[in-house]
Amino acid sequence: MTTPDAAAGSALGAAAARLRVAVPSVADRVAAELRLQLAEGLLLPGARLTESTIAEDLGVSRNTVREAFAELAAERLVVRHPNRGVFVARLEAGDIHDVYTVRRAIEVSAIRGGGSPERVAAVRAAVEEGKAAAAANDEEGLGSANQHFHGAIVALAGSRRLDTIMSQVLAEMRLFFHKATVDAHFYRGYLPDNEEICTALEAGDLDRAGELLLAYLNRSEERQAAVHGA
Amino acid sequence: MTTPDAAAGSALGAAAARLRVAVPSVADRVAAELRLQLAEGLLLPGARLTESTIAEDLGVSRNTVREAFAELAAERLVVRHPNRGVFVARLEAGDIHDVYTVRRAIEVSAIRGGGSPERVAAVRAAVEEGKAAAAANDEEGLGSANQHFHGAIVALAGSRRLDTIMSQVLAEMRLFFHKATVDAHFYRGYLPDNEEICTALEAGDLDRAGELLLAYLNRSEERQAAVHGA
DNA sequence: ATTTCTCCGATTGTTCAACAATCCGACGAT
């Protein structure tokens, strides 16, 4: 260890970190930009990301791009093939089941724990957001409302770690299933489910809410498996 | 996207990746070395890690150390304070509860799903490993046997993603609770619990196994909260 | 014609050196 009073220094540091104006590093901004392009479907699974190309496209150093790649690789959005380069992650055999296994674990656990009224209200808000998007025939909005819904469910647990796990899983799904969102009525069928789950949650019937959510996830996995070959 | 046949290339790449002799990059080895020192308790929470120092200590470039830091930061073992440096992660208010929230979610979910006989056998093996360590008065071994036990439980689900999440959580706990392992009989009290949980699992009584495991985790959280102030 | 071999170009992995930006602590002024 270094200094014995590192404790005091870090305590101050933590307070400062909360107040500091967030000025993301260049590497973070590069990663954010790439994340955006991945979510938009501009970068399709399997595509290769060349360091030098991205470096000059974004006007940053190759080393910085490299750091951004490390971030994205840690989030599984990108895969590193040593000495060959980084590629946008592709769906491999078992990945769909794997992702849904994670979702079943954390979403069901979170909803079974209930949550503060404000957090339940956030779930309700996501449901209403979905209805509004449906009324406006906004398929894009329907998709993101659905993600907000499931994000809000995990947020019930109030765990920073579960939240980041969930957001990473959702990012993976955006990447993998982008194709599916083109299907006009893909998400529409989920609206009644969300409504029902939310109602049970609001009524405090957590067991029922959990069961409904579990059934929903199982059905969703089946559909995704059907759409994608694997 | 780049090339239209990126699919074929990546398919081959995946096959090659399975067969390739794993030659970790220098950055990976640096990260591994630091992970080791963190687990050993050589680097205590709050300690500062200076890029240049580590770079020359390990005989690598500063940029490489930087990449290693990125890995560790993604695993929450280390925290980056912009322009100030990286510090070994410290336990902050709510972290204990947060970690246990994650464990409850994924461990209970995994055990509720049962698992193949081989995977159940792995859980049993971890229990026996713990008994042997207890008989030999090997406290260090007791601690790692306990971690193997919980790792084996998560492995029941057969999910790569859950496995890596769990291994990261366990790494965090090793870091945070290193102090506790000094307490001679800290883990010993858990042996009967592990035995009981494992027996229920082997008997196929998954509900009971889940309940026992949940109770165990709740008790464990209480104890950790009692030992550490926060 | 298909396979194998060899070589070349392109890209990655890693290092090094430099510089601006930032932070921390010490010193000094009020």
Place this chain on the structure above:
DNA sequence: ATCGTCGGATTGTTGAACAATCGGAGAAAT
């Protein structure tokens, strides 16, 4: 004792360089 100011130290980022490695193109061999 409080407040500025300054200087040293460390990080953030860049640019260039070089070895290692990979993939493909073409030549050679069957």
